[in-house]
Amino acid sequence: MDGSLARAVADLGAWLRLAPLLTEYLPFPERALRPSALAALLDEVLVGNRTVLVELGSGPSSVVLARLLARRGFGRLLSIEHDERWAAFVNLQLRREGLHHLVRVVHAPLTPHPAALDGLPWYSPTLVRDEVTAYVERFGLIDLLLVDGPDLPTAPPAPTTPSAPLGEGNPGLVRYPAMPVLRGALAPGASLLVDDVEASAAVLNRWADEYGTTFRRSPTSGLAHCVLAPV
Template sequence: MLENKLEKMEKTLLQATKDSSAKNTKDLLIVQNRLYAQLESLSWLQRRLSIQGQLPPLRGWATSPDFLLKLHTHVMASQPKVVVEFGSGSSTLVTADALRQNGFGQLFSIEHSSHYGKQTLDTLIAENLQPWVDLRVGELEAWNKHHLCPSDAEKPPFWYPERLLKAIEGIDLLLVDGPPGGTCEFARYPALPALFERLNPGAQVWMDDTVRQEEKDICQRWADDYGFNLEYYPLEKGLGILSRA
């Protein structure tokens, strides 16, 4: 009887080892495929860009290569005259490059961090892209209008200073990649309420990081409240695009 128990235990352990090995192999393939997709996107993006230097690091909190490739392709194809982004960085450089290749257009880049704003500005100057970008920097301020953030939340809602949005009209593309999610719950919600009246009829709104539920909830609320069609794209960090029919 003891031998039977030992044999049964051995078979169980062997099967568990096989199952674990199969799962590890599957997980490794998923990671490998995701990494390949980003390297492939980066390769195609570098072919499209006209910059002489290198892009900032595109890992961690930075925008992913697949998003940047889609953004550069869209800007060159749709040829927007006015682009607004919340959160500067690699997307600023990529958008400005596409505008320069188009030969017209203006990017208004809204940033809350003077540190990251300076990094972005230095890169733009080095690549002679500064004329295509109006970079505006200002610390976040209390947002006193409607917000998805609960009234009893630990962190009250904050947003970019209203003065940074002065004289921005006729927006064709709105990119939302800030402020940081840790600012408050649903931190990016004010983007559309703040600029909805300034969007052109055919404008699109792009929300990065829709692998996170908060960003999805914001997108759905925008779609419901402002009459947009909403489509998600399975990029590394997710992308939600709102547009009108």
């Protein structure tokens, strides 16, 4: 079975598993988690008993996660989203379903960031700092972080070269700041999940070198997963 067929079969099985939580229509844009990745995320929330969740990049996963947390009866989610229109839609959908008390969706525009590489943008540093600090103070350290944003290029990025001008290096490194910014807010044993495993390879490799993370990479779901050791 080739890779594309294996992914299609996995996604079909995931749709069947997700059916109890697909209580009303949601748009699933191309940027959203694959169904098999979403099912793997929900499995980790339940089996790992994760309760303080953060996702970088909002979408249908935010709403489905909220439905799961509501049915389970505990847990909170902070979602950081750079697209103002999409953040507004997710917030509206959560309010329509009476789930807004479980999820905070924050619109954080992409700006220059001190932790970014090659001059690439990341979420507004002040907004992220303030939101994550308030969230952790209220609910405790983060025990699951999903890195699904900012959006990655659709084509494989060109390798960064020493002569590349600022901001024109490897765009596949755009998600790099997630670890240097949020590592101190992650609980010992927290789960770290990263979507778009192939396009995120440069980020995963750098984190492995700098933080000693060992990721299990699934080409079928497109997710990479690791459990963080104590700092």
